[in-house]
Amino acid sequence: MNTAVLAFRQRLRRVPLSVIVVSVIFLVIVTLAILAPWVAPADPAKQNLLARLKPPGFELRGVTYWLGTDDLGRDLLSRTIYGAGVSLSVAVMSVVVSTLVGVTLGMVAGWFRGKIEIVIMRMVDIMMSIPAILLAVLTVAVLGPGFLKLVLVLGLTRWPRYTRVAYAQTLQVSNLPFIKASELAGAGAARILFHHILPNIAGPILIVATAEFGLMILMEAGLSFLGLGIQPPAASWGSIMSVGRQYLERAWWIVAFPGACLFLLVFSVNVLGDWLRDEIDPRSRTR
Secondary structure, eight states: OOHHHHHHHHHHHHSOHHHHHHHHHHHHHHHHHHTHHHHOSSOTTOOOGGGTTOOTTEEETTEEETTOBOTTOOBHHHHHHHHHHHHHHHHHHHHHHHHHHHHHHHHHHHHHOHHHHHHHHHHHHHHHTSOHHHHHHHHHHHHOOOHHHHHHHHHHHSHHHHHHHHHHHHHHHTTSHHHHHHHHTTOOHHHIIIIIIHHHHHHHHHHHHHHHHHHHHHHHHHHHHTTSSSOTTSOOHHHHHHHHGGGTTTOTHHHHHHHHHHHHHHHHHHHHHHHHHHHHOGGGGGO
8 A cells, every 4th residue: 555645544543533523514614605606595685574583494385494584584594604605704814914914024023123123023012902802893893894894904903913923933943054054145035034934934823823713703703793794685694693682582593503603613723723733833732
Protein backbone atom coordinates (compact mmCIF):
# COMPACT_ATOMS: atom_id res chain seq x y z
CA MET A 1 0.00 0.00 0.00
CA ASN A 2 1.17 3.52 -0.73
CA THR A 3 3.20 5.06 2.09
CA ALA A 4 1.24 8.32 1.86
CA VAL A 5 -2.05 6.43 2.29
CA LEU A 6 -0.70 4.60 5.34
CA ALA A 7 0.50 7.87 6.87
CA PHE A 8 -2.90 9.44 6.22
CA ARG A 9 -4.70 6.54 7.91
CA GLN A 10 -2.42 6.75 10.94
CA ARG A 11 -3.07 10.48 11.30
CA LEU A 12 -6.80 9.91 10.87
CA ARG A 13 -6.80 7.39 13.72
CA ARG A 14 -5.28 10.03 16.00
CA VAL A 15 -8.11 12.47 15.33
CA PRO A 16 -10.53 12.48 18.32
CA LEU A 17 -14.08 11.31 17.71
CA SER A 18 -15.43 14.68 18.87
CA VAL A 19 -13.43 16.44 16.15
CA ILE A 20 -14.78 14.07 13.50
CA VAL A 21 -18.37 14.64 14.68
CA VAL A 22 -18.12 18.44 14.69
CA SER A 23 -16.33 18.34 11.33
CA VAL A 24 -19.31 16.50 9.86
CA ILE A 25 -21.70 19.02 11.41
CA PHE A 26 -19.68 21.92 10.06
CA LEU A 27 -19.44 20.42 6.57
CA VAL A 28 -23.18 19.70 6.49
CA ILE A 29 -24.03 23.30 7.39
CA VAL A 30 -21.53 24.71 4.89
CA THR A 31 -22.79 22.39 2.14
CA LEU A 32 -26.42 23.35 2.77
CA ALA A 33 -25.46 27.04 2.73
CA ILE A 34 -23.64 26.69 -0.60
CA LEU A 35 -26.40 24.63 -2.19
CA ALA A 36 -29.25 26.67 -0.69
CA PRO A 37 -30.88 27.60 -4.05
CA TRP A 38 -31.11 23.91 -4.93
CA VAL A 39 -31.84 22.24 -1.57
CA ALA A 40 -34.19 24.78 0.02
CA PRO A 41 -37.77 23.54 -0.52
CA ALA A 42 -39.25 27.02 -1.03
CA ASP A 43 -38.50 30.66 -1.65
CA PRO A 44 -37.40 32.03 1.75
CA ALA A 45 -39.17 35.33 1.11
CA LYS A 46 -42.46 33.89 -0.18
CA GLN A 47 -45.34 34.71 2.16
CA ASN A 48 -48.46 32.65 2.75
CA LEU A 49 -50.71 34.09 5.44
CA LEU A 50 -52.87 30.96 5.38
CA ALA A 51 -49.86 29.07 6.80
CA ARG A 52 -48.96 31.68 9.40
CA LEU A 53 -47.29 30.39 12.61
CA LYS A 54 -47.84 26.75 11.78
CA PRO A 55 -45.91 24.07 13.70
CA PRO A 56 -43.27 21.72 12.23
CA GLY A 57 -44.71 19.12 9.86
CA PHE A 58 -47.73 21.23 8.88
CA GLU A 59 -49.12 20.50 5.40
CA LEU A 60 -51.09 22.84 3.17
CA ARG A 61 -52.13 22.09 -0.41
CA GLY A 62 -49.57 19.31 -0.73
CA VAL A 63 -46.72 21.43 0.68
CA THR A 64 -45.06 20.26 3.90
CA TYR A 65 -43.42 22.81 6.17
CA TRP A 66 -40.89 20.56 7.93
CA LEU A 67 -39.74 23.20 10.45
CA GLY A 68 -42.98 25.16 10.53
CA THR A 69 -43.58 28.72 9.42
CA ASP A 70 -42.98 32.22 10.77
CA ASP A 71 -45.35 35.13 11.37
CA LEU A 72 -45.75 35.75 7.63
CA GLY A 73 -46.19 32.12 6.65
CA ARG A 74 -42.69 31.78 5.22
CA ASP A 75 -41.05 28.35 5.24
CA LEU A 76 -38.72 28.25 8.25
CA LEU A 77 -36.56 25.45 6.83
CA SER A 78 -35.77 27.47 3.72
CA ARG A 79 -35.07 30.61 5.73
CA THR A 80 -32.79 28.70 8.08
CA ILE A 81 -30.80 27.23 5.18
CA TYR A 82 -30.42 30.62 3.51
CA GLY A 83 -29.56 32.16 6.89
CA ALA A 84 -26.59 29.80 7.15
CA GLY A 85 -25.20 31.25 3.94
CA VAL A 86 -25.59 34.79 5.25
CA SER A 87 -23.85 34.03 8.55
CA LEU A 88 -20.98 32.18 6.88
CA SER A 89 -20.51 34.86 4.21
CA VAL A 90 -20.37 37.67 6.75
CA ALA A 91 -18.01 35.70 9.00
CA VAL A 92 -15.61 34.72 6.20
CA MET A 93 -15.41 38.20 4.70
CA SER A 94 -15.05 39.85 8.12
CA VAL A 95 -12.22 37.51 9.07
CA VAL A 96 -10.48 38.25 5.76
CA VAL A 97 -10.74 42.01 6.36
CA SER A 98 -9.51 41.88 9.95
CA THR A 99 -6.70 39.46 9.02
CA LEU A 100 -5.41 41.63 6.18
CA VAL A 101 -5.47 44.80 8.28
CA GLY A 102 -4.23 43.29 11.54
CA VAL A 103 -1.45 41.09 10.18
CA THR A 104 -0.09 43.83 7.92
CA LEU A 105 0.04 46.36 10.76
CA GLY A 106 1.53 43.80 13.16
CA MET A 107 4.34 42.84 10.80
CA VAL A 108 5.09 46.48 9.99
CA ALA A 109 5.27 47.34 13.71
CA GLY A 110 7.47 44.34 14.50
CA TRP A 111 9.86 44.94 11.62
CA PHE A 112 10.34 48.71 11.48
CA ARG A 113 10.05 49.34 15.23
CA GLY A 114 10.61 52.90 16.48
CA LYS A 115 7.85 55.48 16.10
CA ILE A 116 5.85 53.29 13.75
CA GLU A 117 5.76 50.54 16.36
CA ILE A 118 4.67 52.97 19.08
CA VAL A 119 1.85 54.46 17.00
CA ILE A 120 0.47 51.11 15.82
CA MET A 121 0.64 49.40 19.21
CA ARG A 122 -0.96 52.38 20.98
CA MET A 123 -3.79 52.18 18.45
CA VAL A 124 -4.12 48.51 19.33
CA ASP A 125 -4.30 49.32 23.04
CA ILE A 126 -7.01 51.93 22.43
CA MET A 127 -9.07 49.59 20.25
CA MET A 128 -8.80 46.70 22.69
CA SER A 129 -9.90 48.89 25.59
CA ILE A 130 -13.31 49.30 23.93
CA PRO A 131 -15.61 46.25 23.89
CA ALA A 132 -15.82 45.05 20.29
CA ILE A 133 -19.57 44.42 20.33
CA LEU A 134 -20.24 47.91 21.75
CA LEU A 135 -18.03 49.51 19.11
CA ALA A 136 -19.76 47.48 16.40
CA VAL A 137 -23.23 48.47 17.64
CA LEU A 138 -22.30 52.17 17.75
CA THR A 139 -20.67 52.09 14.31
CA VAL A 140 -23.53 50.25 12.61
CA ALA A 141 -26.03 52.56 14.30
CA VAL A 142 -24.22 55.55 12.77
CA LEU A 143 -23.50 54.09 9.31
CA GLY A 144 -26.75 52.18 9.01
CA PRO A 145 -27.35 48.48 8.36
CA GLY A 146 -26.29 46.63 5.25
CA PHE A 147 -24.29 43.57 4.24
CA LEU A 148 -21.06 45.31 3.19
CA LYS A 149 -21.24 47.80 6.05
CA LEU A 150 -21.66 44.93 8.49
CA VAL A 151 -18.63 43.12 7.05
CA LEU A 152 -16.46 46.23 7.27
CA VAL A 153 -17.61 47.07 10.79
CA LEU A 154 -16.97 43.57 12.11
CA GLY A 155 -13.65 43.30 10.28
CA LEU A 156 -12.37 46.68 11.42
CA THR A 157 -13.30 46.13 15.06
CA ARG A 158 -11.39 42.85 15.45
CA TRP A 159 -8.05 43.57 13.75
CA PRO A 160 -6.11 44.41 16.97
CA ARG A 161 -5.95 40.77 18.07
CA TYR A 162 -4.28 39.80 14.80
CA THR A 163 -1.93 42.75 15.13
CA ARG A 164 -0.70 41.66 18.55
CA VAL A 165 -0.08 38.09 17.42
CA ALA A 166 1.63 39.15 14.19
CA TYR A 167 3.72 41.72 16.07
CA ALA A 168 4.96 39.21 18.66
CA GLN A 169 5.68 36.55 16.06
CA THR A 170 7.47 39.02 13.79
CA LEU A 171 9.76 40.06 16.64
CA GLN A 172 10.75 36.42 17.14
CA VAL A 173 11.20 35.48 13.49
CA SER A 174 13.05 38.68 12.54
CA ASN A 175 16.01 37.63 14.70
CA LEU A 176 16.46 34.26 13.01
CA PRO A 177 19.62 33.71 10.92
CA PHE A 178 17.85 33.27 7.57
CA ILE A 179 16.18 36.67 7.95
CA LYS A 180 19.53 38.31 8.62
CA ALA A 181 20.94 36.50 5.60
CA SER A 182 18.12 37.87 3.43
CA GLU A 183 18.89 41.39 4.63
CA LEU A 184 22.58 40.97 3.81
CA ALA A 185 21.63 39.67 0.37
CA GLY A 186 19.83 42.94 -0.30
CA ALA A 187 16.22 41.83 0.01
CA GLY A 188 13.77 44.67 0.57
CA ALA A 189 11.46 45.00 3.57
CA ALA A 190 8.35 44.02 1.60
CA ARG A 191 9.98 40.87 0.26
CA ILE A 192 11.25 39.84 3.69
CA LEU A 193 7.89 40.49 5.35
CA PHE A 194 5.65 38.73 2.84
CA HIS A 195 7.97 36.04 1.48
CA HIS A 196 9.93 35.06 4.57
CA ILE A 197 8.24 36.22 7.76
CA LEU A 198 4.55 35.76 6.83
CA PRO A 199 4.84 32.02 5.96
CA ASN A 200 6.58 31.41 9.30
CA ILE A 201 3.91 33.14 11.39
CA ALA A 202 0.92 31.76 9.47
CA GLY A 203 0.24 29.01 12.04
CA PRO A 204 -0.57 31.26 15.04
CA ILE A 205 -2.54 33.60 12.78
CA LEU A 206 -4.61 30.68 11.49
CA ILE A 207 -5.45 29.72 15.08
CA VAL A 208 -6.62 33.28 15.82
CA ALA A 209 -8.65 33.38 12.61
CA THR A 210 -10.41 30.13 13.53
CA ALA A 211 -11.38 31.48 16.94
CA GLU A 212 -12.48 34.80 15.45
CA PHE A 213 -14.59 33.03 12.85
CA GLY A 214 -16.97 31.70 15.50
CA LEU A 215 -17.07 35.08 17.20
CA MET A 216 -17.94 36.81 13.93
CA ILE A 217 -20.88 34.45 13.44
CA LEU A 218 -22.16 35.32 16.92
CA MET A 219 -21.64 39.05 16.43
CA GLU A 220 -23.50 39.00 13.10
CA ALA A 221 -26.38 37.12 14.70
CA GLY A 222 -26.40 39.51 17.65
CA LEU A 223 -26.45 42.64 15.48
CA SER A 224 -29.15 41.17 13.23
CA PHE A 225 -31.15 40.24 16.33
CA LEU A 226 -30.99 43.89 17.41
CA GLY A 227 -32.08 45.04 13.95
CA LEU A 228 -28.65 46.47 13.08
CA GLY A 229 -27.42 43.70 10.80
CA ILE A 230 -29.00 41.91 7.85
CA GLN A 231 -32.37 43.47 7.11
CA PRO A 232 -35.64 41.73 6.19
CA PRO A 233 -36.74 40.16 3.93
CA ALA A 234 -33.23 38.67 3.72
CA ALA A 235 -32.90 35.59 5.93
CA SER A 236 -30.49 35.73 8.85
CA TRP A 237 -30.50 33.56 11.94
CA GLY A 238 -30.37 36.61 14.18
CA SER A 239 -33.27 38.41 12.46
CA ILE A 240 -35.35 35.20 12.38
CA MET A 241 -34.91 34.78 16.14
CA SER A 242 -35.65 38.46 16.69
CA VAL A 243 -39.06 38.00 15.05
CA GLY A 244 -39.61 34.71 16.84
CA ARG A 245 -39.15 36.14 20.32
CA GLN A 246 -42.48 37.93 19.93
CA TYR A 247 -44.22 34.58 19.44
CA LEU A 248 -42.11 32.46 21.75
CA GLU A 249 -45.03 31.03 23.72
CA ARG A 250 -47.13 30.02 20.71
CA ALA A 251 -44.42 29.44 18.06
CA TRP A 252 -41.27 28.29 19.82
CA TRP A 253 -39.85 26.73 16.64
CA ILE A 254 -39.07 30.12 15.09
CA VAL A 255 -36.40 30.65 17.75
CA ALA A 256 -35.47 27.04 18.51
CA PHE A 257 -34.32 25.81 15.09
CA PRO A 258 -32.20 28.80 13.98
CA GLY A 259 -30.83 29.00 17.53
CA ALA A 260 -29.87 25.31 17.47
CA CYS A 261 -28.12 25.77 14.12
CA LEU A 262 -26.26 28.80 15.43
CA PHE A 263 -25.14 26.83 18.50
CA LEU A 264 -24.00 23.83 16.46
CA LEU A 265 -22.07 25.96 13.97
CA VAL A 266 -20.23 28.02 16.59
CA PHE A 267 -19.62 24.97 18.78
CA SER A 268 -18.14 23.00 15.87
CA VAL A 269 -15.91 25.91 14.86
CA ASN A 270 -14.62 26.31 18.42
CA VAL A 271 -13.88 22.59 18.83
CA LEU A 272 -12.08 22.51 15.48
CA GLY A 273 -10.14 25.62 16.48
CA ASP A 274 -9.01 24.07 19.78
CA TRP A 275 -7.91 20.90 18.00
CA LEU A 276 -6.09 22.90 15.33
CA ARG A 277 -4.29 24.90 18.02
CA ASP A 278 -3.09 21.72 19.71
CA GLU A 279 -1.91 20.29 16.39
CA ILE A 280 0.00 23.41 15.38
CA ASP A 281 1.35 24.19 18.85
CA PRO A 282 1.56 21.02 21.02
CA ARG A 283 2.92 23.10 23.92
CA SER A 284 -0.54 24.68 24.36
CA ARG A 285 -1.87 21.34 25.69
CA THR A 286 0.10 21.78 28.90
CA ARG A 287 -0.71 25.43 29.48
